Amino acid sequence: LGALRALQEAQLRVPDDIAIVGYDDLPPAVQANPQLTTIRQPIEQTGFLAVATLVKILSGEPPESHEIVLPVELVVRASCGAVRMNAVAASAQKANYQANV
Known part of the structure; x- marks a missing residue:
């Protein structure tokens, strides 16, 4: 989220000028703009x-010496330049995150 803020302060438009992806899918990721x-x-x-x-x-x-590989999931939202959600869907997703926190 800090990188997103820094890009915006540098007058770069996310995702129009640059795409950005984060890690961990923290709740503020849904509340960020984009x-x-x-x-x-x-x-x-x-x-x-x-x-x-x-x-x-x-x-x-x-200790065992072995590699453990766990699954991860790509959660596509607006910051990567994907098709943007309509306002209703975005609001519903924000409300769902807030209800689950």
């Missing part, structure tokens, strides 16, 4: 796996 396209990651699953690994280590088990 709404920020983001990569959503499975935060709960990431936390669960991290805690499970820590519990094993604290129990004296040697």
Whole structure:
């Protein structure tokens, strides 16, 4: 969101002059103007796996050396230059995020 603000302060129009994508899909991404396209990651699953690994280590088990790949999701919004939502759909999405926070 800071990059979006900096681009706007530099008089660059997002997405007309430059497209921007964020990461984590935080609630402010929907409230930004334009709404920020983001990569959503499975935060709960990431936390669960991290805690499970820590519990094993604290129990004296040697840490496993392996790669864990979790799925991510591209959440397309206006900042990447995709087709813009109509005002009603955008308002509904904002209301849904606010209700779930």
